[in-house]
Amino acid sequence: MVSRPDRLLKEWGGSAGFAKYRSTVTVLQRPVDARSWWWWLSLPCGALLVAGCELKEVELPAGDPVVIVHAVMRPDFDQQFVVVERSFTGAVDPGKFEIGPIPGNSPRTPIAGAAVWVTNLDLPSDPCGNPVPFLEQPPGMADLLVRAGIYLSPRSCPTMRPGDRLELRVETPEEDVVTGMARVPGLNTAFLSVGNDSVEFGTGDTTTFNRDQDVLGVRVDASAGRLLQLQVRRPGDLSDVRATKIFADTTAMALRGDAIDVFVRGGGEDVFRAGRHYGLTVAITDTNYFDFARSRNNSLTGRGFINHLLGGVGVFGSLVATSTLVTVVGDLDDPREGVYRLTGQLLGIDVDVTMTVYLARSIADSELSAFLDGQWLAQQEVGPEGAVQWAPLTLNMESVDGRFDRDRLFVVVEDTVSDEVQILTLRGVRKPDAPFTVAVADSSPLGAAQLGSLTAVKQ
Numbered sequence: 001m002v003s004r005p006d007r008l009l010k011e012w013g014g015s016a017g018f019a020k021y022r023s024t025v026t027v028l029q030r031p032v033d034a035r036s037w038w039w040w041l042s043l044p045c046g047a048l049l050v051a052g053c054e055l056k057e058v059e060l061p062a063g064d065p066v067v068i069v070h071a072v073m074r075p076d077f078d079q080q081f082v083v084v085e086r087s088f089t090g091a092v093d094p095g096k097f098e099i100g101p102i103p104g105n106s107p108r109t110p111i112a113g114a115a116v117w118v119t120n121l122d123l124p125s126d127p128c129g130n131p132v133p134f135l136e137q138p139p140g141m142a143d144l145l146v147r148a149g150i151y152l153s154p155r156s157c158p159t160m161r162p163g164d165r166l167e168l169r170v171e172t173p174e175e176d177v178v179t180g181m182a183r184v185p186g187l188n189t190a191f192l193s194v195g196n197d198s199v200e201f202g203t204g205d206t207t208t209f210n211r212d213q214d215v216l217g218v219r220v221d222a223s224a225g226r227l228l229q230l231q232v233r234r235p236g237d238l239s240d241v242r243a244t245k246i247f248a249d250t251t252a253m254a255l256r257g258d259a260i261d262v263f264v265r266g267g268g269e270d271v272f273r274a275g276r277h278y279g280l281t282v283a284i285t286d287t288n289y290f291d292f293a294r295s296r297n298n299s300l301t302g303r304g305f306i307n308h309l310l311g312g313v314g315v316f317g318s319l320v321a322t323s324t325l326v327t328v329v330g331d332l333d334d335p336r337e338g339v340y341r342l343t344g345q346l347l348g349i350d351v352d353v354t355m356t357v358y359l360a361r362s363i364a365d366s367e368l369s370a371f372l373d374g375q376w377l378a379q380q381e382v383g384p385e386g387a388v389q390w391a392p393l394t395l396n397m398e399s400v401d402g403r404f405d406r407d408r409l410f411v412v413v414e415d416t417v418s419d420e421v422q423i424l425t426l427r428g429v430r431k432p433d434a435p436f437t438v439a440v441a442d443s444s445p446l447g448a449a450q451l452g453s454l455t456a457v458k459q
Contacts, residue, residue, distance in 0.1 A: 064089065065086045065087055065089050066086065066087040066312060066313055067084065067085075067086060067087075067111065067170070067172060067176045067178050067311065067312035067313075068083075068084070068085050068086065068087055068312060068313055068314045069082065069083065069084055069168070069170055069178050069180070069309060069312050069313075069314040069315075069316060070082070070083040070314045070315055071083065071168060071314075071315070071316050071317075072289060072315065072316075072317050072318060072319055073118070073158075073160060073166055073182060073184065073316075073317070073318040073319075074318070074319060074320065074321075075160040075161075075184060075318075075320050076320050076321060076322070078155055078156060079152055079153055079154075079155055079156075080118070080134070080152070080153040080157075080158075081134070081150055081151060081152045081153065082116050082118075082134050082150075082151045082168070082170070083149060083150055083151075084110070084111045084114050084116065084149050084151065084170055084172070085108060085109045085110050085111055085149050086109045086111055087109070087313075088108075088109065109149075110147070110148040110149025110150075111148075111149055111172050111173075112136065112148040112149060112173075113136075113172075113173045114151070114170055114171060114172045114173065115133075115169075115170070115171040116133070116134035116135075116151040116168075116169070116170050116171075117131035117132060117133055117134065117168070117169045118131060118132050118134065118153070118158050118166055118167065118168055118169075119131035119132070119158070119166065119167045119169075120132075120158050120159055120160065120164050120165070120166055121164075121165040121166070121167055121181075122161075122163070122164045122165050123159055123161070123164060126157075126158055126159045127159065128154060128156070128157030128158045128159055129157075130158075131167075131169070132153055132154065132157050132158040134151035134152060134153050135151060135152060136148065136149075136150065136151055136152075138152050138153075138154065160184045160318070161184060161186075162184055162185065162186025162223045162224045163183065163184060163186065163223070163224045164183070164184045165181060165182070165183050165184075166181065166182045166183070166184065166316075166318065167179070167180070167181050168180045168181070168182070168316045170312070176311060176312065177311050178309055178310065178311040178312035179309070179310045179311060180288070180308060180309040180310065180316035181308075181316070182286050182288050182316050182317050182318045183224065183286045183287070183318065184224070184286070184318045184320075185222065185223075185224045185225030185226070185284040185285060185286050185318060185319060185320055186222060186223030186224040186225065186284070186320070187220060187221075187222055187223075187225070187283075187284045187320045187321075187322065188220075188221040188222065188223055189201075189220070189221045190202070190218065190219070190220040190221070190282045190322055191218070191219055191220075192207065192216065192217070192218055192280060192324055192326070193216070193217040193218075193219070194207050194208070194209050194214050194215075194216055194217075194326075195214055199324060200324075201280075201282055201322040201323060201324045202322040202323065202324065203324075205324065206324065206325040206326060206327060207324075207326055207327070208326070208327045208328075208329060209257060209272065209326045209327065209328050209329070210257060210274075210328075210329055210330060210331070211257035211258060211270070211272045211273070211274050211328050211329070211330045211361075212257060212258065212274075212330045212331040212333075213257065213331070214256075214257050215254055215255070215256050215257070216254065216255045216256075216257065216326070217252065217253070217254045217255075218230055218252065218253050218254075218255075218280075218282055219251060219252040220251050220252070220282060220284060221251070222251060222284045224284075224286075225284035225285060225286060225319075225320075226249065226284075226285060226286055226287040226289075226290040227247060227248070227249055227284070227285040227286075227289060227290035227293060228247070228248045228249070228250060228251060228252075228253060228282070228283075228284060229245060229246070229247050229282070229283040229284075229285060229293070229319070229321075230245070230246040230247075230248075230253060230255075230280065230281070230282050230283075231243055231244070231245050231246075231280070231281045231282075231283070232244040232245075232246075232271055232272070232278055232279075232280055233278065233279055233281075234276060234277065234278060234279070234399075235277055235278075235279045235325065244261045244271045247293055247294065249290065255271070257272055257328070257330075258270070258361065259271040259272070260362055268362055269360075269362050270360060270361055270362045272328045273328060273358070273360050273361075273369045274328050274329050274330030274358035274369065275328070275329075275330075275356065275357065275358040275368065275369030275370045275371055275399060275400075276328055276369045276399045277325055277326070277327050277328070277397075277399050278325070278326050278328060279323055279324075279325055280323065280324055280325070280326055281321050281322070281323040282321065282322060282323075283319045283320065283321035283322075284319060284320055284321075285317060285318070285319035286317050286318045286319065287308075287317075288308045288315055288316060288317035288318075289315065289317035289318065289319055291306035291308065292306065292315040292317060294306075327397065329356075329358070330358050332358070334359050335432065336357065336359065336366075336368075336404050336407070336430065337357050337358055337359055338356070338357060338458055338459065339354055339355070339356050339357075339458070339459040340354065340355045340356075340357060340456050340457065340458050340459070341353075341354050341355075341456070341457050341458075341459055342354075342355060342426075342438060342454040342455070342456050343454060343455055344452065344453065344454040344455055345452065346377055346390075346440055346451045346452040346454070347377065347390050347451055347452065349377045349390060349391070349392055350375060350392070351375060351376060351377060351454055352374050352375045353372050353373060353374035353375060353376050353395060354372070354373050354374055354459070355370050355371070355372055355400075355411070355456075356370055356371045356373075357370045358370065359404070366403055366404040366405065367401070367402075367403045368401070368402050368403055368404060368411075369399060369400070369401050369402075370399070370400050370401075370402065370411065371397045371398065371399060371400075372395045372397075372398040372399075372400055372413065373395055373396060373397060373398070374394070374395060375392060375393075375394060375395075376392070376393045376394070376395045376398075376413075377390055377391065377392055377393055378390070378391065378393040378415050378422060379391075379415075379422055380393070393415075398413070400412060400413050400414075402426070404430070407429055407430040407431075407432075408427075408428075408429055408430075409426070409427065409428045409429070409430050409438070410425065410426070410427055411425070411426040412424075412425055412426075412443075413425075413426065420444070420445075421444065422442070422444050423442070423443045423444045424440060424441070424442060424443065424451070425440070425441050425443045426438050426439070426440055426454075427439050427441075428456060430456075430458075432458070435455050435456065435457045436455075436456050437453050437454070437455060437456070438453060438454045438455075438456045439452075439453045440452055440453065440454060
């Protein structure tokens with residue numbers, strides 16, 4: 001049985017989630033077999049209902065442990081890593097094992113003390129050495145960062161060029177041997193287009209995208225590779241659950257602004273919400289990663305997973321990626337949407353901001369996102385001792401979230417000060433044609449204080 005890999009491979013090392021989209025073009029979708037084993041099991045019971053049907057409990061023997069290896073070589077990363085662990089056999093409770101993102105936490109069932117090498121078969125004179133050893137505790141790494149079952153390469157090693165063949169070899173203390181081969185893809189350029197506007201990934205340029213009108217296009221020029229993968233997530237949010245991933249075996253794809261990710265919240269959610277910034281990462285991958293992304297492991301039969309490793313299961317692949325940012329806006333067609341100006345004083349500091357509010361299209365409980373612009377306030381570090389105090393702060397399209405409960409407005413503004421999250425909450429009752437009061441409170445764990453109130457007027 002293959003363990004869940006998507007939390008093991010950093011931000012782009014793996015993917016177990018496929019998204020099906022409304023109005024999406026050139027997107028591969030994993031076929032879904034709606035006939036579950038319960039459905040098949042019910043057939044004889046239904047046919048023999050009159051005579052009676054009993055389901056007996058059968059105790060299955062524990063399965064044989066299998067070596068699981070997850071590794072995706074990234075020429076655009078400074079350091080590579082390989083995760084080595086064993087499958088669950090039913091002899092232990094998986095809930096007793098630590099769960100967390102790799103390499104921040106250990107694998108669920110790590111294999112320590114293995115020997116791991118990666119060889120560039122097309123570069124025998126690799127200055128990194130050939131093969132390159134991957135170590136559980138590389139020189140100079142603090143003990144606190146070491147996790148059993150995670151093997152890291154030397155910095156900038158092995159050398160990887162587009163088209164190079166890489167060979168993996170893992171030898172466990174129990175004398176298991178796992179081998180695999182991958183080919184390094186090559187990504188020359190990638191472009192994001194919105195209408196007549198086009199920006200190149202990786203240059204720092206950004207563009208604006210209207211979720212109600214525009215179609216987003218991605219095209220790449222690749223020298224080697226098999227799969228085009230696009231990932232959409234909010235900047236700074238590394239939760240794999242909230243990321244939308246789109247796969248295609250072409251060099252281009254298109255996505256409408258009203259696309260829905262049906263695997264979020266059960267009924268689906270907007271891929272793009274107006275009032276937010278999104279990070280878009282496009283990747284070119286090799287064949288191994290392509291098969292890994294488009295197949296799955298059936299937890300009952302173990303079938304369906306396309307495995308290219310010998311002596312174990314998992315993935316040894318390669319990809320190269322590049323990113324850009326997009327700002328999402330939308331049409332203002334709900335009475336509660338629009339531009340609100342908030343003015344007044346908080347703790348003696350003048351505040352004058354505009355809040356452009358957009359409602360989420362796919363959420364029934366009136367969730368909103370908004371952009372804040374203008375003169376705001378926040379706690380800032382002052383002095384050599386790292387003390388903090390309230391001070392003016394200029395915002396430029398700062399994305400915030402909130403909700404409307406009929407006309408009751410609630411907005412959360414977050415900031416980070418001295419590694420602590422500062423949370424300010426705004427509450428008020430909207431008046432369509434008149435000014436209304438918005439109370440501002442410090443809702444941080446160590447705050448919980450009223451800062452004052454502002455006057456809001458819809459422009």
